[in-house]
Amino acid sequence: MEMTLRWYGKNFDSVTLKEIRQIPGVKGVITTLYDTTPGEVWQPERIAALKKDVEDAGLKISGIESVNVCDSIKVGDGDRDKYIDNYIQTLKNLGEADIHMVCYNFMPVFDWTRTELARRKPDGSTGLAYNQKAIDAIDPDHLAESVQKMSNGTVMPGWEPERMAQVTKLFDMYKDVDGEKLFDNLVYFLKAIMPVCDKYDINMAIHPDDPAWSVFGLTRIINSEAGILRLMKAVDNVHNGVTFCSGSYGTNLENDLPHMIRALGNRIHFAHVRNLKFNDTSRENYDFEEAQHLSSDGNFDMYEIMRALYETGFDGPIRPDHGRMIWDEVDKPGVIPGYGLYDRALGATYLNGLWEAIDKAETRGIPSGLREKNLHK
């Protein structure tokens, strides 16, 4: 595996490339052209400039998160072939720039959904959280006001007031798109882009729905083992692969994360590894918050997740995922919720430690006599 950090680009991210390079074991970044619109072709000179920024700092581009897929492709309207051609051109331009991993998602209208961006924990740090009651209190006819109230005035990415007028139109676009239609449109898109991925060896890595169920009546399909394996089979090409995001698949406790990793095997091209802490798992008051990466701080066994990745021979980029805000970082201008420096750096270090321990136990071996003796203590 290759440890990386997500970086939004020098005009958008409060974290600098110099800071990222100083995190032990981090050699690359996962980045994007944050100010492009879904559907637009990424121009070679802009990709080259981004690459130069990263390489001048002594790092490499380990992959793109994300090249977003526009709504025409997702709903499969009359413009989709035009936008697929644009997407193919973007992939070609990335391939020419020696970039070989592209993360994307196929969620209608909204990307990830949380109800709080800064829930305070007992130690004074803050993190993102989800509460079902807050979601259920939203009146779909007054989405903008409800969401603002819900997030205490902080605006979630993708929920900006100026986008809200558009959102009503978007909901309308998706009103006849059920799970089967969305799946067919995704397969259509993937089949169309596989030739350029084959030519440039680009690994497409679909990000799961977050949370792992449908929200606001919009259908979502990439949120379970059966769903993702169905997609792998429908377009059976190694370049049709997965971003394994533990914090997204893991929102549904029925998803057995290590089992999913082993089932997906070499189709995992990118990993987001983070922990969640569940406070209530009843249907009406389902509540979880993003926890520190450590196993003991949340509900996931991080060792088992890393061990499953190790055992499948995972060699792609991996990154710690959303971090908490600690050490007063929240006051830094431009800091993106979940994407501060410090807690993600701690996450990277912890994941590197787990990986080293797993690797050394495997490659050095533990004398079996000793193992047995300890087991029976």
Ligand SMILES: [Mn+2]
């Ligand atoms: Mn993720």
